[in-house]
Amino acid sequence: MNEVLIAGLYVFVxxxxxxYQVISRVPPLLHTPLMSATNAISGISLIGSLVTAGAKYxxxxxxxxxxxxxxATINVVGGFIITDRMLKMFKREAKPAAAEKK
Amino acid sequence: MSAQNLLxxxxxxxxxxxxxxxxxxxxxxxxxxxxxxxxEFGMLLAxxxxxxxxxxxxxxxxxxxxxxxxxxxxAMGLWVPMTAxxxxxxxxxxxxxxxxxxxxxxxxxxxxxxxxxxxxxxxxFEVLLGGITFTGSLIAFAKLQELVKGTPITYxxxxxxxxxxxxxxxxxxxxxxxxPGHTALFYAMCALALLFGVLLVLPIGAADMPVVIAxxxxxxxxxxxxxxFALGNNVLIIAGTLDGGSGFILSILMCKAxxxxxxxxxxxxxxxATATVETGEEGVMREVAxxxxxxxxxxARQVVFVPGYGMxxxxxxxxxxxxxxxxxxxxxxxxxxxHPVAGRMPGHMNVLLAEANVPYSQLYELEQINPEMPTTDVxxxxxxxxxxxxxxxxxxxxxxxxxxxIEVDKAKSxxxxxxxxxxxxxxxxNPLFFKPVxxxxxxxxxxxxxxxxxxxxxx
Numbered sequence: 001m002n003e004v005l006i007a008g009l010y011v012f013v014x015x016x017x018x019x020y021q022v023i024s025r026v027p028p029l030l031h032t033p034l035m036s037a038t039n040a041i042s043g044i045s046l047i048g049s050l051v052t053a054g055a056k057y058x059x060x061x062x063x064x065x066x067x068x069x070x071x072a073t074i075n076v077v078g079g080f081i082i083t084d085r086m087l088k089m090f091k092r093e094a095k096p097a098a099a100e101k102k
Numbered sequence: 103m104s105a106q107n108l109l110x111x112x113x114x115x116x117x118x119x120x121x122x123x124x125x126x127x128x129x130x131x132x133x134x135x136x137x138x139x140x141x142e143f144g145m146l147l148a149x150x151x152x153x154x155x156x157x158x159x160x161x162x163x164x165x166x167x168x169x170x171x172x173x174x175x176x177a178m179g180l181w182v183p184m185t186a187x188x189x190x191x192x193x194x195x196x197x198x199x200x201x202x203x204x205x206x207x208x209x210x211x212x213x214x215x216x217x218x219x220x221x222x223x224x225x226x227f228e229v230l231l232g233g234i235t236f237t238g239s240l241i242a243f244a245k246l247q248e249l250v251k252g253t254p255i256t257y258x259x260x261x262x263x264x265x266x267x268x269x270x271x272x273x274x275x276x277x278x279x280x281x282p283g284h285t286a287l288f289y290a291m292c293a294l295a296l297l298f299g300v301l302l303v304l305p306i307g308a309a310d311m312p313v314v315i316a317x318x319x320x321x322x323x324x325x326x327x328x329x330x331f332a333l334g335n336n337v338l339i340i341a342g343t344l345d346g347g348s349g350f351i352l353s354i355l356m357c358k359a360x361x362x363x364x365x366x367x368x369x370x371x372x373x374x375a376t377a378t379v380e381t382g383e384e385g386v387m388r389e390v391a392x393x394x395x396x397x398x399x400x401x402a403r404q405v406v407f408v409p410g411y412g413m414x415x416x417x418x419x420x421x422x423x424x425x426x427x428x429x430x431x432x433x434x435x436x437x438x439x440x441h442p443v444a445g446r447m448p449g450h451m452n453v454l455l456a457e458a459n460v461p462y463s464q465l466y467e468l469e470q471i472n473p474e475m476p477t478t479d480v481x482x483x484x485x486x487x488x489x490x491x492x493x494x495x496x497x498x499x500x501x502x503x504x505x506x507x508i509e510v511d512k513a514k515s516x517x518x519x520x521x522x523x524x525x526x527x528x529x530x531x532n533p534l535f536f537k538p539v540x541x542x543x544x545x546x547x548x549x550x551x552x553x554x555x556x557x558x559x560x561x
Contacts, residue, residue: 002220004334012327015340018122019347025129028355028442029462031449032187034128034348035319039194041121041141042345045326047114047152048205048333053167054158061208066167068204071197073171074178079194080142081179082187087138089456090131092463 033086040079046072106154113151114337120144121341125348131462148337184457185414188311188446192243195318199235202228202325207292209332215283222282224331226275226291231325233295234302239318241303242311246446252308260305261369267298306368309411309488311446313356313367320349352448359442359468361494361504385536387523390543392550395517396557399425402479404435406471408508409451410444412485412521412547419458421551422484426460428558438464439471439481439508441489472509481513483534484547485520491532501530516540519547 026034049072053065120140127137158164182190206228210217217225244250271294278287306314323345330338357364399405407422426436438460444451452465466474475481483490490510493500510516516539523544534540543550 002218005220005331008331008334008336008339011336011339012331012343015343016347019125019344020351022122022125022129023344023348023351025126027129028440028449028467029452029465030128030131030134031352032191032447032453033134033449034125035191035316035352035448036187036194037125037128037138037141038323038345038348039191039198039319041124041145041341042198042323042326043201044117044121044145044148044338044341045198045201045205045329047148048329048335048338049167049201050149050152050164051155051157051333052205052208054153054155054160054164056159057208057212060211062163064204064208064211066163068201068208069164069167070171070174071204072201073168074175075194075197075201076145077172077175078179078190079175080138080145081176082182082190083138084135085179086184086187086453086456087131087134089453089459090134090462091456091459092131093461 029090030087033083036079036086037083040076040083043072043075043079046076106156110151110154113147114335117144117148117151118337118340120147121344125344184453185417186247187453188315188450189243189246191315191447192239192246192311192318195315195322196236196239196243198322199232199239199318199325201232202322202329203232203236203292203295205329206232206332210285210288214285217282219279219282221332222279224328226278228325228328228332229288229292230271230275230295231321231328233292234299235318235321235325237296237299238303238314238321239299241300242314242318245303245306245308246311254307255304260301264298264301264369267294267301270294271298302368308446309443310367312443312448312450313353313360313364315447316349316353316356317364317368318349320346320353323347323349356443356448359506360502361506385533387535387542388538388540390517390541392543392553393557395541395543396554396561398480398515398517399429399434399482399554400432400558400561402429402434404437404474404478404480405429406437406439406466406475406478406481406510406513408439408441408481408483408486408490408510409455410441410484410486410489411446411450412487412519414445414450414454414485416485416521416547418484418548418551419454419460421548421555423455423458423460425551425555425558428555432558436464437466437471437474439466439468439510441468441486441506441508444486444489468506468508472512475509475512476514478513480515480517481510483510483516483518484551487532488530490534491530492534492537493530493532496533510534511537511539513539518542519550520544521546 049068053069124137124141127133274291327342494502494505
């Protein structure tokens with residue numbers, strides 16, 4: 001059996017359990033930000049595409065890599081910005097001044 | 103391990119930890135932003151670490167991709183309105199799927215027949231999941247953006263065709279694992295994945311989108327995790343699994359909130375024109391005058407607003423907030439009841455109301471608000487239908503039987519803001535509208551609410 005596979009499976013299963021614990025605690029209130037946050041985080045596939053885009057394996061690879069880098073970067077950058085924009089809006093009590101001014 | 107590799111691994115390791123801590127921050131609105139800063143920092147570290155990779159020989163194309171992506175990302179991040187959040191999310195799942203699939207294709211092209219069984223399997227999963235997510239999310243986006251009609255698109259033998267497609271994809275996948283060098287098989291699998299994604303989402307109605315978006319979220323994450331297996335990269339496995347798990351948990355929560363199974367959502371074509379419409383009790387809808395409603399609201403002790411997708415389409419969230427402000431000034435206790443599947447994605451209503459400056463301490467979940475319904479003077483239903491349909495509770499034969507509902511019919515008075523006399527998405531008659539306790543206020547929700555606010559002010 002492949003050692004990389006075994007190590008990968010350990011990581012996968014442990015991450016799944018950990019993820020279950022962490023994510024079950026997110027209240028329904030924050031489910032939309034949760035979705036855009038995990039989306040931004042899974043834009044980590046960016047690091048795979050960075051190598052593909054910069055390695056000059058062959059022309060096709062480079063083109064695919066550049067498209068992949070673009071797509072993943074949109075998710076990372078856009079996802080984190082939007083998540084923060086949403087999270088900023090959640091307030092326990094309405095700030096009277098801000099509410100009046102609108 | 104060279105110093106360079108050590109640095110790279112260290113950056114990935116730190117990033118993994120920061121991602122988990124970041125998501126943990128989301129367990130409370132107070133800590134959420136700080137959590138996200140940690141995750142952002144983790145991402146930055148991982149990207150910088152990767153740029154040290156010894157395979158990277160030229161940076162020009164990387165910079166092009168990063169710049170293009172950042173420009174589009176910043177633009178979308180700053181200017182997409184909150185009401186369009188479901189579409190944006192669907193679109194970003196498409197990008198995620200695409201990125202994973204492309205890396206998979208490129209890896210396959212590079213190594214071809216030299217790939218071992220394990221790596222081909224990982225690449226296969228990556229391309230399959232990535233492809234399905236890409237086209238499936240594009241269709242979901244088109245439906246939510248109303249480029250394609252939101253009702254289910256069905257035809258005879260649809261499930262059989264989809265089943266066959268899926269089965270052939272699996273067969274090709276197995277054949278590919280046995281003959282990794284067979285490029286034609288690989289392309290056939292890519293094509294099938296893309297086609298399957300389209301056909302999978304087409305028959306699903308717009309109101310079932312919360313489940314579909316969550317599920318596509320899960321696929322996009324798993325595609326990233328498969329990339330991690332293919333590249334032997336742990337941070338990809340961890341981040342992908344977190345995303346995949348999160349989407350999976352959300353889709354299960356959404357299904358529970360509708361008392362339906364995932365199979366029913368995916369293959370049931372719920373709410374299509376063919377769904378039988380059972381007209382249980384016919385009755386008269388009692389229309390109420392605006393001034394009467396204003397008086398009721400003004401002299402109530404507790405008012406509960408129940409928003410649905412109709413509030414989003416009417417852009418009525420600010421009007422709700424203004425009316426609520428006026429009521430609160432008069433000493434009325436105002437609460438909002440949020441059904442988990444109200445809207446087009448998980449948590450949709452919460453975000454819209456938060457944007458309209460409603461403090462989250464006033465947003466109540468289903469289980470919290472139902473016990474308070476009997477002591478509520480007025481429940482105002484804004485563009486919601488199925489989530490307040492008492493059939494779900496009372497009629498075991500109903501298509502939505504067993505779906506938990508917000509029991510507005512137990513309130514002392516119910517006001518339903520409604521555009522017309524039409525039925526809800528499920529095509530079901532809603533007996534709530536015929537109950538003696540219910541009054542209907544017809545018209546555009548935003549206009550009605552604004553006029554209500556003015557009327558209450560004059561009292």
